[in-house]
Amino acid sequence: MVSEPPPPPEAESSVFDARYARRRLALDTAGRRLLFGLSVAAFVALLLFGPGGSPAAVVAAVGVLAVWLALGFAGARTMRELPALGGLLDRDPDAGEARLDELRRQKLLPRWVRLMLLHRLAVLRHRQQRFAESAAIAQTVLTTARPGPAATHRGHLLLLLAEARLELRDLPGAWLALTELHRRPVGLHEALQRLALRTRYELAVGRPDAAVVGIGQKVALAELMPGPQCGALHAMLAAAARDAGHDDWHRALWPRVELLCGADQLAQMRGSGLI
Amino acid sequence: MTLGNDPAWTPPTAEALADHLRRYRATPPSPWARRLPLLALLGLTVAALLTPVPGSWLLPWGGFVALAIYGTRQVAKVRRFEKRLDRARELLSLRHHRPALRSAWRLVPELTQHPALQHRAVAILGQALEELRAYDAAAAAFDRLLDDLPDDHPGSVALRLQQALGALFTQRLSDADDALRRLRGPVEASGAPPLAAAYRFALLFQAVQTAHYAEAIDEGDGLIEALRPLGVEAGYGHALMAWCYRQRNQPEADDDEQAQRWWRRATALLPAASLRHRFPDLRGLGGE
Numbered sequence: 001m002v003s004e005p006p007p008p009p010e011a012e013s014s015v016f017d018a019r020y021a022r023r024r025l026a027l028d029t030a031g032r033r034l035l036f037g038l039s040v041a042a043f044v045a046l047l048l049f050g051p052g053g054s055p056a057a058v059v060a061a062v063g064v065l066a067v068w069l070a071l072g073f074a075g076a077r078t079m080r081e082l083p084a085l086g087g088l089l090d091r092d093p094d095a096g097e098a099r100l101d102e103l104r105r106q107k108l109l110p111r112w113v114r115l116m117l118l119h120r121l122a123v124l125r126h127r128q129q130r131f132a133e134s135a136a137i138a139q140t141v142l143t144t145a146r147p148g149p150a151a152t153h154r155g156h157l158l159l160l161l162a163e164a165r166l167e168l169r170d171l172p173g174a175w176l177a178l179t180e181l182h183r184r185p186v187g188l189h190e191a192l193q194r195l196a197l198r199t200r201y202e203l204a205v206g207r208p209d210a211a212v213v214g215i216g217q218k219v220a221l222a223e224l225m226p227g228p229q230c231g232a233l234h235a236m237l238a239a240a241a242r243d244a245g246h247d248d249w250h251r252a253l254w255p256r257v258e259l260l261c262g263a264d265q266l267a268q269m270r271g272s273g274l275i
Numbered sequence: 276m277t278l279g280n281d282p283a284w285t286p287p288t289a290e291a292l293a294d295h296l297r298r299y300r301a302t303p304p305s306p307w308a309r310r311l312p313l314l315a316l317l318g319l320t321v322a323a324l325l326t327p328v329p330g331s332w333l334l335p336w337g338g339f340v341a342l343a344i345y346g347t348r349q350v351a352k353v354r355r356f357e358k359r360l361d362r363a364r365e366l367l368s369l370r371h372h373r374p375a376l377r378s379a380w381r382l383v384p385e386l387t388q389h390p391a392l393q394h395r396a397v398a399i400l401g402q403a404l405e406e407l408r409a410y411d412a413a414a415a416a417f418d419r420l421l422d423d424l425p426d427d428h429p430g431s432v433a434l435r436l437q438q439a440l441g442a443l444f445t446q447r448l449s450d451a452d453d454a455l456r457r458l459r460g461p462v463e464a465s466g467a468p469p470l471a472a473a474y475r476f477a478l479l480f481q482a483v484q485t486a487h488y489a490e491a492i493d494e495g496d497g498l499i500e501a502l503r504p505l506g507v508e509a510g511y512g513h514a515l516m517a518w519c520y521r522q523r524n525q526p527e528a529d530d531d532e533q534a535q536r537w538w539r540r541a542t543a544l545l546p547a548a549s550l551r552h553r554f555p556d557l558r559g560l561g562g563e
Contacts (some may be wrong), residue, residue, distance in 0.1 A: 043336055062320075065335075091429070149350075188365040224368055225471065227504035255543045259499060259513075260506065 016125070016133045021118060031108045035071065037150060038064045075110040078103055082116055089124055097124060110147035112229045114140050119153050126160050135164035135173070155181065155190045162197045166204065174201050192225055199236045204272055211240035217247055231260030232269065239275035286376060286404055289411035296397065296419045299383050301390040312342050356385070356392050363399050367406075376403035398430075401437070410441040417441075432461045436473055443480050451481060456475060472504040476512045479519075488519040495519075499540070510544030512551060513537050517560055534560065 042061035080101065089096030104117050120136035127219035138161040141147070142154065143166045162177035178201055181194050195218060202211040215237060222233040257266075269275045287295065317339040323331045359382060366375035378400040401416030417434045424431050439454035448508035455477055462474045475498070482491035495516055502509035517537035520530045538560050541550055551557050 066340075069339075087429075187361060188368055223507045225505040225506060227472070227509075230506040231503070255540075256507075259540055259544060260503065260507065261501060262503060 010035055016121075016136050016140075021137075021140050022144070025111060025114055028108050028114055031045075031113055032071065032110070035068050035108075036066070039068045050263055072110075074106065075113050077107060078113050079116070082120070085120060090122065093124065093127070100124065104269065108147075111144075111146065112150040113146050115150035116146060116153070117134075119150065119157060122157065122160055126164060129167075131164040131167040135161055135168065135170075138164065155184060155186050158184075159190060159193050159197065162194075162201075166197065166200055169204075171201070171205055172203075188224070192221055192229075195221055196225070196229060196233045199233060199240065200274065203240060207241035208240035211237065212244045212246055212249065215241065215246070219253070227260065228265065231257065231265060235261055235266065235269055235275050269271055286313070286373075286407050286409040287380070287412055289415040292404075293419075294398070294411045295380070296416070299387050299393075301387050301393040303390050304388060312345060316342055323467070353389065353392070358380070360392060360395050360399070367399055367403055372403045372406040375399055376395070376480065379403065388500060394423060401434075405437065406440060408444070409479070410445045414438055414441050429465070432458065432465055433470060433473070434471065434495045436462070436477060438479050440473075440480065443477065443484050448481075448484060451477075451484075453483060468504040472502050472509070475501040476505065476509075476515075479512055479515050483518060485517050486522070488522040491516070491519045492523060498515065507544045510541045512548065513541035513544065514550045514554065514557055514560070517541060518554070518557055521560060 042064045045057060045061060064216035085096060085099060085103070088099060100117065100120055104114070104121070109117075116140050118137055122134045122141065125131075125137060138157045141150070142157050142161065147154070158177050158181045162174050162181065165171075165173035165177060174197075178194070178198055181190075186194060199211050199218070202208070218237060219234070222230055222237065224230075225233060234253055238253035238257050239249050241247070241253060261269075266275070316338045320335040321338070323334045359378065363375050363378040363382065366372075366378065367448060372482065376399075379396045382396040383393060383400070386396055386476060397416050397420055401413045401420065404410075404413035406479060414454060417438045421431060421434055421438075424434070435454060435458055439451050439458065442448070442451035442454060455474075458474065462470050465471075478494075479491055479498070482488070482494075498512065499509075502512040514537070517534045517540075520534035524530050547561050
């Protein structure tokens with residue numbers, strides 16, 4: 001489990017309230033458990049007294065069951081909307097955010113569906129470069145017990161958290177997220193992102209020697225990345241090779257860097273001390 | 276065509292692929308079929324209400340449990356399909372094109388109840404076939420996707436661009452010209468850098484295929500920046516530019532030196548063998 005790091009020194013103001021989010025999750029769980037308990041009680045009552053008992057009791061029992069089912073279907077409908085919501089957030093972030101707010105306002109959502117909605121919110125805030133907020137949301141989701149099917153996004157959330165903390169210059173926090181990432185199996189896409197973040201971390205803490213370990217394989221993996229990320233990782237590896245005294249690798253990689261990275265991207269990386 | 280475990284299997288022909296996709300066309304379950312479990316549950320509840328036997332109340336509860344088990348199994352099945360699709364996509368990214376193709380081919384018949392997942396499998400098929408230079412079969416896969424996707428779908432522009440590239444590779448120059456003209460507006464409107472880069476590459480390749488080398492050189496300003504979103508694959512474009520200089524061959528314009536410069540750029544990004552595999556005409560470049 002990722003432990004809670006101390007707040008970064010220059011964190012931007014965050015509008016995400018982790019305590020409120022946890023309270024909503026607790027209310028959802030309590031409400032759904034109460035309804036489940038009532039459903040079981042209704043079941044037992046109907047078994048004991050049968051439909052020939054009091055009509056009011058029968059109506060109440062059927063009503064409880066109907067509410068339980070309706071909640072299940074509302075949760076399933078929200079779950080089915082999640083992929084479309086991702087597409088909407090890509091195409092039209094404002095409309096996507098409005099729809100996400102609507103979905104989050106629903107009461108008594110299944111715990112994992114609410115966690116999935118929080119995951120979408122973390123991705124949106126990350127794209128908006130509100131890194132303190134995206135880190136706080138990712139931290140909340142990652143430290144929530146019993147995530148259920150939402151656990152499938154754990155790797156992505158850890159990547160997002162590591163990047164947000166690197167952006168916030170919270171290096172111990174980034175290290176914790178990266179350590180957790182290295183403990184779990186990841187797919188190719190996540191492995192590539194993890195490699196980029198790890199290299200960035202190693203440069204940020206002044207360990208270019210660690211960044212150049214297995215540099216040939218790292219370059220081969222960098223080639224699989226889309227353009228800008230491919231260029232950035234090449235630049236970081238070239239800088240690490242230079243700083244670690246591997247001039248042969250630096251000379252081999254730098255012509256690639258000049259082709260893969262624009263002047264703006266290189267200036268930005270120099271400005272942030274990465275290369 | 277063989278698509279079994281035999282390592283000697285070959286990519287399907289366009290006809291075989293079209294037949295495969297036609298035979299296993301995905302059809303989403305009708306709204307009534309989707310509501311069937313619920314209707315069954317409702318029926319059991321009504322039956323329990325109308326049957327004055329004490330144990331009859333077990334019926335709706337039994338139905339509810341069965342519905343929960345069915346739903347859980349369905350979700351697990353979809354997850355298994357998604358994992359297999361992710362694996363096929365990874366194989367494609369790692370340039371293991373034949374295993375990716377085989378995996379996607381086998382998934383198509385299993386996904387007839389899941390159109391969105393089948394589209395992903397067909398997209399992998401198309402891209403793997405293109406990498407294996409089976410351009411006609413790749414076009415059949417992209418045709419099928421374009422048939423199923425709405426015109427304004429974000430992926431349809433990329434698919435039509437891939438089809439135009441396939442037409443260029445197979446010397447269907449008129450088709451490619453029509454497609455590229457029609458794509459100019461949508462590509463500009465999309466504002467997506469990778470799409471704009473792929474379009475610029477397609478225009479350069481069109482100039483090469485139609486032997487308009489001088490025009491390609493004249494319009495070559497900013498080519499490095501334009502192709503940058505393609506990552507290392509921009510090397511293919513640099514190699515084509517080297518070919519243009521080699522073919523124009525004006526000594527007073529230092530074309531030979533320019534050809535060497537562009538070839539060095541291309542080989543900085545991709546091995547010469549990969550460049551010559553994709554474009555066999557380039558064998559004359561780089562000292563061969």
